Amino acid sequence: MENSGEIVRLENVKKAYRMGMNDVPVLKGINIVVKKGEFAGIMGSSGSGKSTLLNLLGLLDVPTEGKYYLIDREVSRLSDNRLAELRNSCIGFIFQSFNLFPHLNVQQNIEVPLVYAGVPKHERNRISSELAEKVKLTHRLKHRPTELSGGECQRVAVARALSNNPSFLLADEPTGNLDEKTSAEIMELFKTLHREKNATILMVTHNPELKPYFDRVIYLRDGRVVGEEEFGA
Amino acid sequence: MLVNDLFRLSFHNLLLHKIRSFLTSLGIIFGVGSVISMVAISEGAKRQSLAQIEAMGIDKIIVFSKKPPVTGKSDSSSTQGGITETYGLTQIDLSNLKKFDNVARITSLRNSRKKILKGTTRLDMLLVSVDISFLDDTKCKLLEGRWFNSIDEDNYSNVCVIGKNIKRNLFEIGKTGIVGSMIRVEGALFKVIGIVENNLGTQFPEVNSPNDMIIIPASTSDNLFGYNAYQGQGRRQMTITHIEFDVFIIKITNIAFIDDTAKRIKGYMDKTHQKEKDWGIIVPFELLKQREQTQNIFTVIMSSIAGISLLVGGVGIMNIMLANVYERRKEIGTRRALGAKKRDILSQFLIETVFLTLLGGTIGIAMGIGISEAVTRYAQWPTVYTFWSIAVSIIISGLVGIIFGTYPAWKAAQQNPIEVLRAE
Numbered sequence: 001m002e003n004s005g006e007i008v009r010l011e012n013v014k015k016a017y018r019m020g021m022n023d024v025p026v027l028k029g030i031n032i033v034v035k036k037g038e039f040a041g042i043m044g045s046s047g048s049g050k051s052t053l054l055n056l057l058g059l060l061d062v063p064t065e066g067k068y069y070l071i072d073r074e075v076s077r078l079s080d081n082r083l084a085e086l087r088n089s090c091i092g093f094i095f096q097s098f099n100l101f102p103h104l105n106v107q108q109n110i111e112v113p114l115v116y117a118g119v120p121k122h123e124r125n126r127i128s129s130e131l132a133e134k135v136k137l138t139h140r141l142k143h144r145p146t147e148l149s150g151g152e153c154q155r156v157a158v159a160r161a162l163s164n165n166p167s168f169l170l171a172d173e174p175t176g177n178l179d180e181k182t183s184a185e186i187m188e189l190f191k192t193l194h195r196e197k198n199a200t201i202l203m204v205t206h207n208p209e210l211k212p213y214f215d216r217v218i219y220l221r222d223g224r225v226v227g228e229e230e231f232g233a
Numbered sequence: 234m235l236v237n238d239l240f241r242l243s244f245h246n247l248l249l250h251k252i253r254s255f256l257t258s259l260g261i262i263f264g265v266g267s268v269i270s271m272v273a274i275s276e277g278a279k280r281q282s283l284a285q286i287e288a289m290g291i292d293k294i295i296v297f298s299k300k301p302p303v304t305g306k307s308d309s310s311s312t313q314g315g316i317t318e319t320y321g322l323t324q325i326d327l328s329n330l331k332k333f334d335n336v337a338r339i340t341s342l343r344n345s346r347k348k349i350l351k352g353t354t355r356l357d358m359l360l361v362s363v364d365i366s367f368l369d370d371t372k373c374k375l376l377e378g379r380w381f382n383s384i385d386e387d388n389y390s391n392v393c394v395i396g397k398n399i400k401r402n403l404f405e406i407g408k409t410g411i412v413g414s415m416i417r418v419e420g421a422l423f424k425v426i427g428i429v430e431n432n433l434g435t436q437f438p439e440v441n442s443p444n445d446m447i448i449i450p451a452s453t454s455d456n457l458f459g460y461n462a463y464q465g466q467g468r469r470q471m472t473i474t475h476i477e478f479d480v481f482i483i484k485i486t487n488i489a490f491i492d493d494t495a496k497r498i499k500g501y502m503d504k505t506h507q508k509e510k511d512w513g514i515i516v517p518f519e520l521l522k523q524r525e526q527t528q529n530i531f532t533v534i535m536s537s538i539a540g541i542s543l544l545v546g547g548v549g550i551m552n553i554m555l556a557n558v559y560e561r562r563k564e565i566g567t568r569r570a571l572g573a574k575k576r577d578i579l580s581q582f583l584i585e586t587v588f589l590t591l592l593g594g595t596i597g598i599a600m601g602i603g604i605s606e607a608v609t610r611y612a613q614w615p616t617v618y619t620f621w622s623i624a625v626s627i628i629i630s631g632l633v634g635i636i637f638g639t640y641p642a643w644k645a646a647q648q649n650p651i652e653v654l655r656a657e
Contacts, residue, residue, distance in 0.1 A: 160571070
């Protein structure tokens with residue numbers, strides 16, 4: 001299959017949840033294309049369908065209708081196991097509340113996706129050490145998340161998301177639990193990854209202050225894309 | 234701040250899990266512990282009783298005299314000096330029983346308690362007269378000296394062999410030259426020619442263990458004391474008990490027909506001792522079979538108790554694991570988002586549960602052994618742990634983990650990862 005340079009392509013994606021007897025539509029036909037190397041923000045108020053879209057993009061859920069192409073492969077109707085494999089190899093998740101494992105140290109936390117990818121231990125150690133350096137946490141490798149600041153935790157989470165060399169990073173309000181200064185640090189980290197490694201980043205947020213970091217913002221309201229705004233990178 | 238709180242809570246939860254996990258596996262710990270100790274106790278009891286039964290010899294039938302229940306019509310006659318009681322096995326019984334098919338030989342015992350003097354000290358000890366075959370038929374071991382021979386028997390020699398406890402009671406510890414020394418019984422002097430020991434725990438009804446006997450040849454006893462058994466000291470009057478024989482040890486030729494032989498002996502005894510029940514019979518072979526039956530019943534009961542406690546323990550673990558799954562939804566969801574398949578989550582939780590039950594099982598085994606040791610030490614009961622009881626306990630603990638861990642693990646795997654991404 002020829003490579004179009006598209007990482008994500010959603011075609012008329014709809015999602016409805018069943019509530020009792022009724023189907024409640026949440027996404028009402030979404031069309032989004034994200035190209036390689038883009039840093040795109042998805043913004044919308046709560047109830048706009050942001051979370052549902054995030055779940056679909058993250059392959060945690062499948063659309064009711066429409067098609068989702070991930071690097072030109074249709075992924076909207078795959079088995080649970082296949083979806084797990086793709087989540088592991090193609091998507092780097094970053095969560096608002098970091099979702100680190102409190103009983104694992106920084107290095108072990110970074111290695112979790114590698115464990116599920118079946119990477120042997122010495123290889124995992126090499127990758128996690130490299131990534132820790134990239135997010136400036138080498139001195140914290142053997143610490144537990146409880147001993148880290150919020151910013152450091154999110155950097156661990158970013159390193160973890162990068163560990164399997166994913167096709168794109170999918171971040172859900174990554175600065176939502178951080179103060180202003182730390183938020184800026186994390187956003188700078190994303191910016192650096194974007195600029196230096198040509199990383200593709202999709203970030204869901206409702207925080208308008210993050211806009212300056214994005215190449216493009218996709219606005220969502222009531223289950224539809226209601227506008228796009230491009231910024232020259 | 235919010236973040237710190239969250240982490241502190243997680244840490245606290247983990248600690249809570251540890252304690253809760255331990256409390257949960259208590260069911261398994263006590264279940265396995267009680268099984269191990271009960272098996273050890275019952276195995277010890279079984280071996281002890283088997284040893285006792287086998288000590289009598291499974292190719293033997295023991296017939297013995299016993300004091301009939303007082304019915305008023307007992308064959309006792311008042312004389313001037315006191316009361317004479319007559320009951321039990323007789324010379325006629327002996328000669329008749331010897332003619333039975335399948336009877337190889339009969340060793341007879343008479344408990345003729347006499348006044349035994351050592352120097353001028355009067356001792357109350359058991360004087361038993363026996364046939365020469367006694368040594369072989371009771372599996373006694375000669376520690377020193379020699380056993381009776383036919384010359385002793387033919388000459389009514391005043392010789393005796395003493396049990397090892399008698400040696401201890403009659404002579405000072407460490408004294409040598411006991412064999413060859415003399416003891417006095419009712420005015421007659423007996424030469425000690427040997428010392429015997431029975432370490433099988435043999436106990437003859439009404440007569441006791443060979444370790445506590447002063448043994449003399451039957452012919453000597455007949456010659457010196459007649460067929461009279463011991464003179465008891467009544468409360469007001471002297472009671473002379475007239476028992477011709479106390480015990481017959483009947484050796485069987487073919488053990489395959491021992492049931493039939495025992496039945497015929499019982500039949501004979503019933504017929505000839507119609508007046509009163511002044512005899513008893515022990516068939517070690519039958520006891521052995523009864524013991525096996527009892528053992529089977531015991532095993533069934535114990536397995537049921539073990540099964541129930543393990544069931545309760547297992548349900549407890551399942552309960553806690555389900556709560557655990559609920560509490561760890563976030564961890565499960567994160568793992569799923571990072572690429573864990575359902576089966577990865579399933580295995581993780583299943584392994585956790587099995588590890589928990591195996592740990593419980595191991596602690597239980599240690600506890601069981603501790604209890605058995607305590608029982609051995611304080612209650613003096615013998616206990617025996619068998620390899621299989623420990624192996625089976627470990628296997629069963631693991632199985633309990635698998636059986637009761639599967640549902641919570643399945644439940645964990647079914648958790649919807651979308652939950653995690655919802656804003657907290």
